[in-house]
Amino acid sequence: MSKQDDSTLILEDDTYFPTSRQRGYFVTFFLQMKTMLARNYTLLKRSYLSTLAQSVFGPIAFILILYVLQKAVDSKNNTAVYHPDKYTLGYVDSCQGLDRADPCINIMYYPSSSDTDSIMRLFSQQNTQRAGFDNNNPLSIQYGGKFDLDVKTKISRKYGIVSVPSEDFIYNYSLNHPNTTTFGINFDVDRTNDVYKYQIWFNTTVQRNGTIPYNTRVLSLMRGIDEAIIGHSGNSVAKIDVDLKDWPSLPVGGSSESIIGTVGPMFFFSAQMIIFISFIITLVSEKEKRLRESMQLAGLKAEVYWLSWFLSYSVLCIICSLTIIAMGNILALSSFRNTNFVAMFLTLFIFNISMLGFGCMIVSIIGTSASAVLVSIYVFVIGLVIMGSLFTNPSFTYIWWGGSVSTTIRSVLSLLPFFNFGVLFVTISNMSAGTINSVTSVYIPGPGFKFADLNRAIPKNLIQSLDVGGDVPAVPFPGSFLVQMLINLLIFIILTFYFDNVVPNQFGVSQHLLFFIDPRYYLSFFESKKASSVEIENWINSLKTADQPLVGEDSDVTAERSAVRDPNIPYVLRIADLNKVFKKLNPFAKKFTAIQSTCLGIREGEILALLGQNGAGKSTTMNILSGVMPKSRGDALFYGTTLKNQRAIRSMLGICPQHDILFNELNAQEHVRLYGGLKGLSKLEIDNLIDKGLYAVRLHNVKNLQTRSYSGGMKRRLSVLIATIGSPRIAFFDEPTTGMDPVNRRHVWRYLENFKKGRVIILTSHSMEEADILSDRVAVMAHGKVVALGSSIRLKSRFGFGYKFSMIAKDKKSTVIVKDTIARKFPQGMLQDDSAGALIYHFSDQNTDVICDFVDWLEANQMDTSSDNDLKQSIPMPEPYLNQSGYDSQTHIKMPEPNYYDSEKDYATSTRLISTWGMSQTSLEEVFLKLIRENQQ
Numbered sequence: 001m002s003k004q005d006d007s008t009l010i011l012e013d014d015t016y017f018p019t020s021r022q023r024g025y026f027v028t029f030f031l032q033m034k035t036m037l038a039r040n041y042t043l044l045k046r047s048y049l050s051t052l053a054q055s056v057f058g059p060i061a062f063i064l065i066l067y068v069l070q071k072a073v074d075s076k077n078n079t080a081v082y083h084p085d086k087y088t089l090g091y092v093d094s095c096q097g098l099d100r101a102d103p104c105i106n107i108m109y110y111p112s113s114s115d116t117d118s119i120m121r122l123f124s125q126q127n128t129q130r131a132g133f134d135n136n137n138p139l140s141i142q143y144g145g146k147f148d149l150d151v152k153t154k155i156s157r158k159y160g161i162v163s164v165p166s167e168d169f170i171y172n173y174s175l176n177h178p179n180t181t182t183f184g185i186n187f188d189v190d191r192t193n194d195v196y197k198y199q200i201w202f203n204t205t206v207q208r209n210g211t212i213p214y215n216t217r218v219l220s221l222m223r224g225i226d227e228a229i230i231g232h233s234g235n236s237v238a239k240i241d242v243d244l245k246d247w248p249s250l251p252v253g254g255s256s257e258s259i260i261g262t263v264g265p266m267f268f269f270s271a272q273m274i275i276f277i278s279f280i281i282t283l284v285s286e287k288e289k290r291l292r293e294s295m296q297l298a299g300l301k302a303e304v305y306w307l308s309w310f311l312s313y314s315v316l317c318i319i320c321s322l323t324i325i326a327m328g329n330i331l332a333l334s335s336f337r338n339t340n341f342v343a344m345f346l347t348l349f350i351f352n353i354s355m356l357g358f359g360c361m362i363v364s365i366i367g368t369s370a371s372a373v374l375v376s377i378y379v380f381v382i383g384l385v386i387m388g389s390l391f392t393n394p395s396f397t398y399i400w401w402g403g404s405v406s407t408t409i410r411s412v413l414s415l416l417p418f419f420n421f422g423v424l425f426v427t428i429s430n431m432s433a434g435t436i437n438s439v440t441s442v443y444i445p446g447p448g449f450k451f452a453d454l455n456r457a458i459p460k461n462l463i464q465s466l467d468v469g470g471d472v473p474a475v476p477f478p479g480s481f482l483v484q485m486l487i488n489l490l491i492f493i494i495l496t497f498y499f500d501n502v503v504p505n506q507f508g509v510s511q512h513l514l515f516f517i518d519p520r521y522y523l524s525f526f527e528s529k530k531a532s533s534v535e536i537e538n539w540i541n542s543l544k545t546a547d548q549p550l551v552g553e554d555s556d557v558t559a560e561r562s563a564v565r566d567p568n569i570p571y572v573l574r575i576a577d578l579n580k581v582f583k584k585l586n587p588f589a590k591k592f593t594a595i596q597s598t599c600l601g602i603r604e605g606e607i608l609a610l611l612g613q614n615g616a617g618k619s620t621t622m623n624i625l626s627g628v629m630p631k632s633r634g635d636a637l638f639y640g641t642t643l644k645n646q647r648a649i650r651s652m653l654g655i656c657p658q659h660d661i662l663f664n665e666l667n668a669q670e671h672v673r674l675y676g677g678l679k680g681l682s683k684l685e686i687d688n689l690i691d692k693g694l695y696a697v698r699l700h701n702v703k704n705l706q707t708r709s710y711s712g713g714m715k716r717r718l719s720v721l722i723a724t725i726g727s728p729r730i731a732f733f734d735e736p737t738t739g740m741d742p743v744n745r746r747h748v749w750r751y752l753e754n755f756k757k758g759r760v761i762i763l764t765s766h767s768m769e770e771a772d773i774l775s776d777r778v779a780v781m782a783h784g785k786v787v788a789l790g791s792s793i794r795l796k797s798r799f800g801f802g803y804k805f806s807m808i809a810k811d812k813k814s815t816v817i818v819k820d821t822i823a824r825k826f827p828q829g830m831l832q833d834d835s836a837g838a839l840i841y842h843f844s845d846q847n848t849d850v851i852c853d854f855v856d857w858l859e860a861n862q863m864d865t866s867s868d869n870d871l872k873q874s875i876p877m878p879e880p881y882l883n884q885s886g887y888d889s890q891t892h893i894k895m896p897e898p899n900y901y902d903s904e905k906d907y908a909t910s911t912r913l914i915s916t917w918g919m920s921q922t923s924l925e926e927v928f929l930k931l932i933r934e935n936q937q
């Protein structure tokens with residue numbers, strides 16, 4: 001093939017048609033998966049903005065909103081924050097008088113001078129009781145430098161008064177070990193002027209029985225220190241300045257993490273919903289645009305389709321989960337910082353993929369993008385309402401297991417991934433960031449969430465301190481909610497498989513409701529391609545109704561009825577008694593028969609053209625044969641395979657549908673890669689096909705352009721090429737050249753002409769020229785019935801209405817002679833025009849031999865325009881075909897008398913009669929129009 005300018009492109013005959021190979025299930029599965037993942041990657045890459053919006057920008061936006069919301073709440077409650085946020089000190093189950101067994105420190109102080117030490121020593125000697133010491137807890141003062149703990153090390157015993165290395169140490173130590181210190185004291189001593197300033201920090205975050213237990217103790221502590229100062233200074237009027245500060249407290253009504261712990265689940269649910277909605281809309285629109293069907297017709301396994309999208313979107317879910325975790329850490333949210341990374345990742349990721357499973361189930365039920373949008377919105381709103389009502393109160397999360405809520409309600413809710421996610425996320429958040437008791441508004445710090453905590457009971461004191469009421473409920477381990485989400489996913493996968501089979505597609509094809517208990521369903525996976533000879537015989541016998549002709553049916557159509565059931569006729573595609581009845585949407589309307597008892601057979605290497613007006617039933621016939629639409633009656637046999645064995649049929653089928661089914665975002669070569677991959681072609685074959693196939697249909701110059709920018713004709717040509725990928729033995733082309741210019745149309749004709757060798761092609765067209773040129777046989781359909789069948793020539797001769805003859809005679813006398821001659825030769829001839837020397841005749845149903853003789857006579861009597869010699873001798877009409885009785889010996893048609901030009905002999909022999917002439921046969925179009933007229937209902 002030589003590359004030339006498009007307008008002079010010449011195709012060679014050996015166009016490249018690599019054949020698809022049959023492989024085992026798993027090899028095919030793997031190869032198709034690879035192809036589909038590559039396609040999904042390209043599609044997601046092409047719409048990168050939407051992809052990034054789902055996986056990165058969306059989560060960032062949501063977590064930022066959450067953060068801003070938190071800041072707004074914090075600033076509103078700012079007056080209650082006595083210390084910087086970073087001192088997230090917890091409640092102090094104090095050493096003082098509370099009989100704590102745990103190690104703790106009663107008072108920490110920073111010895112800013114030797115005076116300070118001296119004051120505290122005096123205090124400790126004078127105030128054993130006031131400081132809360134008892135006999136079991138001996139007085140203990142550790143001085144700066146001797147206190148051998150760093151801020152990160154937890155103490156191992158109980159201390160009374162501890163001097164620490166710096167002021168910050170008090171904050172930092174408390175920050176790291178929030179439950180260990182009761183009081184902190186800071187001194188600022190001016191010994192020269194006898195000015196003693198000190199500040200007592202005391203913890204107000206623990207309330208018991210509605211009171212803060214340390215208020216009175218602060219007063220006693222103050223008094224004790226005042227006395228110690230006076231004792232130390234020896235000056236009873238020493239100036240003492242005391243400042244009280246409650247222990248780092250929390251905003252009223254919540255901690256700095258409260259928003260994330262309560263509305264966090266709703267926000268992360270919302271962030272994930274962007275992926276969910278996009279997933280549903282993408283898959284449903286592929287279904288709606290019949291892209292999925294087109295790939296399945298090319299052999300794509302349904303399980304590969306689902307899994308490939310699931311895996312592709314799972315990658316987005318991974319990115320989304322990582323983005324949320326990264327943002328949580330960047331914004332220093334302790335729900336994330338104090339949580340084990342893997343535990344948090346699994347929580348978000350498993351929730352995301354279980355929602356994808358939920359999405360698959362929805363996609364298997366609904367069929368239009370509009371419904372997809374509506375359903376997604378409903379799921380979103382319902383999810384938000386459920387999460388908003390359950391999880392904004394952290395205690396409520398656990399009350400569910402306290403017996404007040406029935407197991408049934410809990411079981412139903414646990415079927416929803418967002419419920420399981422909500423419980424798990426709130427638990428993690430409570431344990432890592434702490435939470436607020438909704439009754440007392442007291443902040444309860446959490447111990448952090450380690451990976452092992454997934455498999456441990458939630459600490460009882462955490463649940464109890466949330467005031468769940470009654471006994472501490474036996475809440476399942478956090479990890480069990482992860483398992484529950486995986487179970488959700490499994491249930492959704494099973495339901496997707498079920499609904500995908502039983503919910504009818506747009507043509508009403510579906511399995512019966514209990515298909516999964518029918519062994520035939522599973523056997524169909526392994527069914528042999530060819531029916532045995534006995535089965536074929538049964539098939540033939542079972543279609544006896546095919547023999548019954550319709551009222552007024554043409555004899556050729558009737559003859560075809562028995563031909564399709566005659567095993568001696570080498571038809572490789574037999575369509576017998578095919579019927580299609582559509583139920584009307586309106587229940588009161590009558591049923592509509594779109595195809596009525598169609599019988600057609602096609603030999604290998606033949607093209608059958610189906611012609612008919614709009615709505616005649618051509619596409620319906622093709623749709624039934626390709627298995628996308630169920631038949632009402634009848635059957636078809638494809639190379640020995642009946643219609644019910646769709647898997648086998650699809651492996652030998654190529655389809656160019658009436659409306660182009662192309663991916664807007666993919667270019668021509670990506671389409672070839674996709675369909676070549678699905679058909680099992682090797683990489684080399686696909687590469688060659690990209691070169692040669694695209695060249696053959698003249699798309700090589702635009703092979704890298706996305707098809708959204710293609711013209712109608714370009715899309716059509718790509719559809720034609722796709723139908724031939726994998727070299728299918730049977731191919732259907734539904735109006736393949738619609739919208740093409742005459743040059744490209746001829747290229748496609750040539751392409752199909754090359755393709756038909758060794759194959760069977762059914763073609764529908766509204767171009768009679770196309771049907772005439774391409775088809776070996778033509779079936780004209782009207783109102784669902786085949787009304788005429790045969791080669792184009794046969795149809796013309798059977799249904800044609802003769803020839804049209806026009807001429808201009810040399811002069812008036814010549815006109816008379818010619819008219820006289822025609823009158824004798826064609827007594828049925830109709831003179832349609834006779835003006836200015838021009839004659840137009842219509843000869844109906846003429847024997848072709850008589851016409852040939854007449855043509856010879858016309859040629860012999862035509863003036864030679866190449867020279868001025870117009871007086872050549874006229875040649876008389878021959879009489880070879882007439883026998884003695886005046887009937888043609890071959891056709892037995894009565895012929896006119898042979899002496900029809902004797903009277904003008906002298907004139908005719910002296911000059912030629914005709915200036916110019918033309919003769920045309922009835923066209924296929926005229927035959928078609930005639931048949932349609934005759935079959936008007």
Ligand SMILES: Nc1ncnc2c1ncn2[C@@H]1O[C@H](COP(=O)(O)OP(=O)(O)OP(=O)(O)O)[C@@H](O)[C@H]1O
Pocket residue numbers: 506507582583594612613614615616617618619620621658
């Ligand atoms: N899903 C359907 N439900 C109901 N009626 C249908 C359905 N599909 C097709 N029909 C009807 O069946 C008849 C045949 O339609 P079909 O699409 O086969 O015609 P066609 O010959 O291919 O026409 P065209 O040349 O316009 O493509 C039409 O009257 C059409 O309205």
